[in-house]
Amino acid sequence: MRIIIYTGKGGVGKTSVSAATARRLAAKGYRTLAMSTDAAHSLSDSLDVNIGGSVKTIEKNLDALEIDIIYEMETRWKDIEEYVKMFMVSQGMEELSAKEMAILPGMELIAALFHVLDYEKRGTYDVIVVDTAPTAETLRLLSFPDVSQWYMTRLYGLFKKLIGLARFTIGRFLDFPLPSASVLKSLEDMNVKMGEVRNILQDPTRTTIRMVVNPERMVINETKRAYSYICLYGMTVECLIVNRMLPDGAGTGFFAEKLEEQKKYMEMIHHAFDPMKMFFAYLIPTEMMGSEKLDEMAAMMFGDSDPGVIYATESPMRFYTEGEHHFISLKLPFAAKGDIELYRTHDTSLIVQVGSHKRNIELPLVLKDSELMGAEMKDETLKIKFRRKEKDVQ
Numbered sequence: 001m002r003i004i005i006y007t008g009k010g011g012v013g014k015t016s017v018s019a020a021t022a023r024r025l026a027a028k029g030y031r032t033l034a035m036s037t038d039a040a041h042s043l044s045d046s047l048d049v050n051i052g053g054s055v056k057t058i059e060k061n062l063d064a065l066e067i068d069i070i071y072e073m074e075t076r077w078k079d080i081e082e083y084v085k086m087f088m089v090s091q092g093m094e095e096l097s098a099k100e101m102a103i104l105p106g107m108e109l110i111a112a113l114f115h116v117l118d119y120e121k122r123g124t125y126d127v128i129v130v131d132t133a134p135t136a137e138t139l140r141l142l143s144f145p146d147v148s149q150w151y152m153t154r155l156y157g158l159f160k161k162l163i164g165l166a167r168f169t170i171g172r173f174l175d176f177p178l179p180s181a182s183v184l185k186s187l188e189d190m191n192v193k194m195g196e197v198r199n200i201l202q203d204p205t206r207t208t209i210r211m212v213v214n215p216e217r218m219v220i221n222e223t224k225r226a227y228s229y230i231c232l233y234g235m236t237v238e239c240l241i242v243n244r245m246l247p248d249g250a251g252t253g254f255f256a257e258k259l260e261e262q263k264k265y266m267e268m269i270h271h272a273f274d275p276m277k278m279f280f281a282y283l284i285p286t287e288m289m290g291s292e293k294l295d296e297m298a299a300m301m302f303g304d305s306d307p308g309v310i311y312a313t314e315s316p317m318r319f320y321t322e323g324e325h326h327f328i329s330l331k332l333p334f335a336a337k338g339d340i341e342l343y344r345t346h347d348t349s350l351i352v353q354v355g356s357h358k359r360n361i362e363l364p365l366v367l368k369d370s371e372l373m374g375a376e377m378k379d380e381t382l383k384i385k386f387r388r389k390e391k392d393v394q
């Protein structure tokens with residue numbers, strides 16, 4: 001099973017491109033799921049069918065799902081929901097309903113990731129096409145497995161310790177309820193699952209990102225930043241879809257001017273992203289909705305070709321050893337040197353921060369306790385240097 005995640009700024013055409021791709025994949029014989037993680041779902045509108053929170057078959061080989069977080073909370077996370085409720089009440093806060101908890105940020109992302117895992121295990125689909133919320137939200141999706149695992153491992157350890165103590169000593173004095181064994185088990189399961197999700201997301205033969213852009217300055221700038229952050233999170237950007245292009249000879253006056261401007265922006269796009277594989281879709285006079293229009297879009301983008309092909313599989317992160325040093329190289333396109341910071345935490349992880357985005361990189365065992373010597377930025381790649389431990393150097 002492979003996962004194709006479309007990202008991009010709001011309104012660039014992610015939902016349309018996702019729906020068009022999913023339809024084409026289904027037509028090519030892939031068992032396909034189009035899944036929306038954007039709380040403001042518009043996949044239903046795009047496909048012109050009412051989808052909803054459970055999987056709906058649209059046509060042969062094509063299913064669709066719009067993650068409904070309230071439904072997910074009620075069906076999947078009973079234990080955790082109960083605990084959070086209990087916790088809130090013990091803190092003198094009003095009890096939260098599933099509905100209210102559902103507005104906690106990131107919830108539909110976790111739900112989506114767990115769906116992906118289920119389908120992977122069951123082998124239900126050949127391809128899952130993920131239609132996401134605008135960039136910032138999606139970056140959270142990508143960072144989630146790292147971040148949550150980091151927290152969960154520590155939280156879980158703390159709970160376990162507290163529970164060991166509390167039963168005999170301080171139980172009555174704790175001013176919050178300790179999670180029950182079943183909640184603890186749920187947390188542990190969630191943690192294990194997140195680890196599995198991370199392995200899927202960071203494996204470029206299984207998961208790739210496709211960025212959708214428009215020939216407009218602000219959109220291009222956001223896409224460049226997103227590219228850098230996606231690499232930071234260890235995921236592979238596979239291709240770029242340039243949507244909403246004005247067709248050549250679009251007319252006179254206003255449109256002629258727009259077309260001139262577009263030329264400039266197309267140059268910017270090529271300058272920034274060549275030699276990445278690119279696909280192009282023109283602005284059509286009507287809205288991109290319903291099967292006919294979506295198939296027209298798929299034809300503009302892919303011609304007759306198969307969009308299930310993986311266009312690039314280069315992982316942005318690599319570990320290697322040279323002489324007395326170990327290195328981690330991390331591709332960070334468009335990241336300025338001054339925006340990058342590195343922190344070594346006391347345990348086996350390294351935090352790389354680019355602007356406001358942080359990634360917690362779990363270091364391979366050989367790097368545990370090896371001295372971090374520094375880092376340099378060259379050819380858009382951050383090269384982090386560690387001294388090999390004496391005993392490892394022959």
Ligand SMILES: Nc1ncnc2c1ncn2[C@@H]1O[C@H](COP(=O)(O)OP(=O)(O)O)[C@@H](O)[C@H]1O
Binds near residue numbers: 013243244
């Ligand atoms: N190539 C196109 N030509 C005409 N309309 C388009 C095109 N691509 C997208 N649209 C329209 O633009 C709007 C935003 O597209 P959508 O796919 O919902 O973007 P996003 O999911 O990125 O917010 C929708 O009304 C859609 O029908």
Ligand SMILES: [Mg+2]
Binds near residue numbers: 042
């Ligand atoms: Mg959308």
